[in-house]
Amino acid sequence: MPEKKQFRAIKGTRDILPPDSSLWNWFEHTAREVFESYNFRDIRPPIFEETDLFARSIGVETDVVGKEMYTFTDQGLVQLERTRNDILLERPSHNDQVAVDKLVLQVEFVRRQAAAAIQNGEMPNTPENRHALEQLELELLTINSKIVPAGPGIAKFEASTLQIQQAVSKLRLGDVLTLRPEATASVCRAYIEHGMQALPGNVKLYYIGPMFRRERPQKGRYRQFYQIGAEVLGQSDAPAIDAEILEMLLVFFHRVGLTRTTLSVNSIGDKECRPKYVELLREELRKVKDQLDADSQRRVETNPLRVLDSKLPKEQAIIEKLPRISDHLCDACREHFAKLKEELKLRNIPYEENWRLVRGLDYYTRTTFEVTAEGLGSQNAVCGGGRYDGLVELLGGPPTKGIGFAIGSDRAILSIQEAGEAHALPGLSVYIAWMSVACYPAAVAIARKLREAGLSVELPPEEMKFKKSLGLADKLGARYALILGEDEVASNKFTLKRLADAEQNKFSEYELLEYLESERRG
Numbered sequence: 001m002p003e004k005k006q007f008r009a010i011k012g013t014r015d016i017l018p019p020d021s022s023l024w025n026w027f028e029h030t031a032r033e034v035f036e037s038y039n040f041r042d043i044r045p046p047i048f049e050e051t052d053l054f055a056r057s058i059g060v061e062t063d064v065v066g067k068e069m070y071t072f073t074d075q076g077l078v079q080l081e082r083t084r085n086d087i088l089l090e091r092p093s094h095n096d097q098v099a100v101d102k103l104v105l106q107v108e109f110v111r112r113q114a115a116a117a118i119q120n121g122e123m124p125n126t127p128e129n130r131h132a133l134e135q136l137e138l139e140l141l142t143i144n145s146k147i148v149p150a151g152p153g154i155a156k157f158e159a160s161t162l163q164i165q166q167a168v169s170k171l172r173l174g175d176v177l178t179l180r181p182e183a184t185a186s187v188c189r190a191y192i193e194h195g196m197q198a199l200p201g202n203v204k205l206y207y208i209g210p211m212f213r214r215e216r217p218q219k220g221r222y223r224q225f226y227q228i229g230a231e232v233l234g235q236s237d238a239p240a241i242d243a244e245i246l247e248m249l250l251v252f253f254h255r256v257g258l259t260r261t262t263l264s265v266n267s268i269g270d271k272e273c274r275p276k277y278v279e280l281l282r283e284e285l286r287k288v289k290d291q292l293d294a295d296s297q298r299r300v301e302t303n304p305l306r307v308l309d310s311k312l313p314k315e316q317a318i319i320e321k322l323p324r325i326s327d328h329l330c331d332a333c334r335e336h337f338a339k340l341k342e343e344l345k346l347r348n349i350p351y352e353e354n355w356r357l358v359r360g361l362d363y364y365t366r367t368t369f370e371v372t373a374e375g376l377g378s379q380n381a382v383c384g385g386g387r388y389d390g391l392v393e394l395l396g397g398p399p400t401k402g403i404g405f406a407i408g409s410d411r412a413i414l415s416i417q418e419a420g421e422a423h424a425l426p427g428l429s430v431y432i433a434w435m436s437v438a439c440y441p442a443a444v445a446i447a448r449k450l451r452e453a454g455l456s457v458e459l460p461p462e463e464m465k466f467k468k469s470l471g472l473a474d475k476l477g478a479r480y481a482l483i484l485g486e487d488e489v490a491s492n493k494f495t496l497k498r499l500a501d502a503e504q505n506k507f508s509e510y511e512l513l514e515y516l517e518s519e520r521r522g
């Protein structure tokens with residue numbers, strides 16, 4: 001008997017259970033309705049992609065890529081991997097002929113299997129892999145040439161076995177993949193892969209699904225979390241596009257009752273003006289470096305913009321005195337930002353300007369924005385986004401402008417629940433209290449008809465005592481109990497009991513369907 005074990009959801013992941021799952025469905029359904037009314041269409045990219053796609057898009061110096069990605073090698077070459085591990089485990093001595101022969105066999109096996117796997121596409125055909133195989137071939141020749149087991153011969157043998165270990169350790173047995181930490185990179189990859197630049201107008205896409213980041217779990221922060229995102233890709237970077245997606249976002253938040261929110265916007269310049277500003281910022285930060293904590297000190301060199309994100313109390317006064325990007329935007333970026341603000345006014349969208357809003361991903365240019373909500377503690381950003389003109393090009397596509405956002409559904413829903421704004425969702429409508437085996441066929445038939453009419457119906461699978469059956473209807477939260485006893489079947493009538501006030505009425509099948517359907521439509 002295997003040891004008894006209780007399985008639990010992995011740290012940072014969770015089950016979304018009823019009735020919360022109904023709230024989630026309603027939330028996502030409302031997003032679809034709102035986004036489609038703005039002519040956005042659904043895209044469903046895969047959950048995992050090549051690691052390099054995220055590294056290039058998001059930036060290797062970012063927390064997401066540097067620390068938080070779930071990365072794995074996608075390979076099915078089990079025997080090859082085992083043999084590789086055996087080779088790495090120990091190096092034979094030159095005078096142990098049995099061990100030397102074993103090593104030769106193992107290396108030959110790895111070489112043959114790997115060459116075949118590269119040929120049939122199971123292993124990546126990279127210069128590194130090809131070089132490692134050539135190296136193995138070379139070292140096999142050296143070892144097989146039966147070198148003299150003394151003096152330089154021994155040194156040569158040892159150098160060879162070391163080279164073998166290094167070469168096999170460098171073999172990449174499969175593609176290196178990552179569970180997506182976000183989906184903007186995937187959408188851009190799909191845009192390029194499917195030649196979407198040939199589509200008329202701007203390409204407007206939205207997605208709903210899980211993302212994965214290995215962060216420290218806390219309230220509103222999970223390792224598997226859910227985003228609803230939208231992206232606009234195309235030739236135009238008109239500020240009206242930025243304003244329209246912000247309008248769409250706020251219309252959606254309004255529809256789901258997420259109203260106690262603040263929209264912050266900023267412009268972080270483009271590849272013309274930002275590098276100069278970043279240099280200036282770095283110079284200024286170097287002057288005060290010893291007053292910063294270790295994380296910020298590192299960022300002064302790697303990514304000075306991220307120092308502006310710091311929430312550490314002791315760094316706030318220092319940051320307030322730093323040069324601001326708004327004073328260093330080039331004319332084109334300043335004009336773009338000014339027009340965006342005009343557009344926001346035109347659409348009556350309230351916002352705050354926040355010069356420190358730089359965002360944690362490297363692909364942003366010009367417009368950046370974030371929405372925070374009340375009642376969430378430190379993880380209060382319910383949405384983040386911005387422009388990423390040039391990202392498609394960076395990934396090998398044509399020059400393309402882009403802008404988008406992603407809503408963190410976990411946090412948004414938490415905020416709705418905490419504000420008591422969660423809508424009462426239609427639950428179980430009708431519980432069928434059938435009372436004897438003779439009534440069962442009529443119960444099955446009416447259950448099917450009511451379900452076809454769009455009602456949620458519970459049909460008990462086994463005969464129950466009437467009182468117990470009604471008790472269960474109550475506990476399940478049904479609005480009505482449909483009573484079906486021998487009298488009802490004989491008279492071709494149904495008794496419908498409204499459980500809230502125990503009011504009872506008799507209906508023919510036709511009347512019953514009419515009544516319940518009109519109830520459902522409200």
Ligand code: HAM
Binds near residue numbers: 213222230386407411
């Ligand atoms: P992001 O700011 O990294 O942006 O994430 C967007 C939102 O996802 C955050 O505001 C937050 O609500 C939620 N979120 C992020 N990490 C977690 C977590 N560990 N647990 C719970 N919620 C989380 C992006 O992902 C960009 N791709 C947004 C974008 C789209 N920019 C342009 N287009």
